[in-house]
Amino acid sequence: MNAYKKPEVVHLARIEKKKLYEEIADVISDNIRKGQLKEGERLPSIQSLAAEYGVGQASIREAMNALRVMGLVDIRHGEGTFIKSNQPKAFTAEMAVFKRQDIVELLEVRKIIEVGAVRIAAVKRTPEQLKTIESALESMRLAIEENELGEKSDLDFHMAIAEAANNNLLKKLLSDVSDVMKTAMKETRKIWLYNKAKTIEKLYHEHLEIYEAIADKNPDAAISHMTAHLDEVEDVLVSHLSID
Template identity: 55%
Template sequence: MKISNKKLYEKVADVIILDINEGRLNTGDRLPSIKALSESFGVGQATIREALNALRAMGYIDIKHGQGTFITEREEPRFNFEAINGDVKDIENLLEVRSIVEVGVARLAAKNRNDEDLLAIESALKDMKLAIKENDLGEASDLKFHLAIADAAKNDILKQLLLNVSDIMRHTMKETRRIYLYTKSKSIEKLYNEHKEIFEAIKIQNAQLAQSKMAFHLEEVEKVVLSNIKKTES
């Protein structure tokens, strides 16, 4: 399958996710080598590496050095996004869960991050910047950013909590970014800057500032999303 559209690694990742969801790839299956995948998709090996890193961050694969890349067992999301889409209270609850978990995750990430973690978070930021230039919503890079912070926190249980709702997070991030794009008082650029400030706080290992910046970001998202929903309902 040849892929020629922008943001190639996301397109590659989406195809592999679809193969997993539709049963063509199952838990324990070993993916072909990076070279073979590169030839199969018609893209460079660097693009395949980016796609695999994104899939690992989302919990779809496990990369075992010297052995290969394997499909992992993922729990189904606990919430049905389509079912909660029109229920303001359920969406409020979901945003509240994110706030409770991710503020703590940001604090721990600032304390425990290493240089490799910073590179992963910064990579997601660069993807967001590219999305702005290409007029793309960039929800995949948004999710990649938050999961990279979860990695940096070094707490497997907190990371698993986010992975359990990662599919729903991606949907809500997409809708949030769509609202930001068409709301005059907000912008995708502002959203990017909020993420950048979280990264900078984690980089300097200021735990209090990191949790403050994450809390502010999620509060802003909640305001925009719920305000838009209520306007739609009225």
């Protein structure tokens, strides 16, 4: 049997917005991806993990269940919990709560709102609003240089386009789903990093094309690039987050 490698300690003081089980599941999933926990390896008991992390057993059980949903572990009653794969269906516990239909519906809403928003923004945007979009794009580029995911900059970019459409209702509609969007953007970027066939640079280039169409006040090109971008996001997320 492989020797169990103790995972990194969870610093409870850092846990603010996330629930305990999400933080624990994320740490363990990171260790699996890094190869610190190998496929087929058995994890310690619920009681041992609870003592190790300094949390209740209920939090460990929830974390294990989230990892099971992600496809990372196999829970065998009477035997224990075993590492199943280092290629998860979902990369974080945050996304484990979403079903495939949730993701499909989110992307449908994004297409309806954002394709319309980018068309209007390409016509109505002001120089100041264009500068805000450009600033978000630049933050995205800097995030790449710092090996960061850049999901905040990604969300800022799309929200800036909604702002540039100069339609308060449209902006509110996008804002209403912004939290879920940010989580989905984070997952998309992690998948892009994990899959060598795709790169964060490619994702950045898609945003650059959208920006250039808005800068040129070309609504047809803006629609085309935004649609292509969202189609690509849908392909990445739905194919990797194969949650029933």
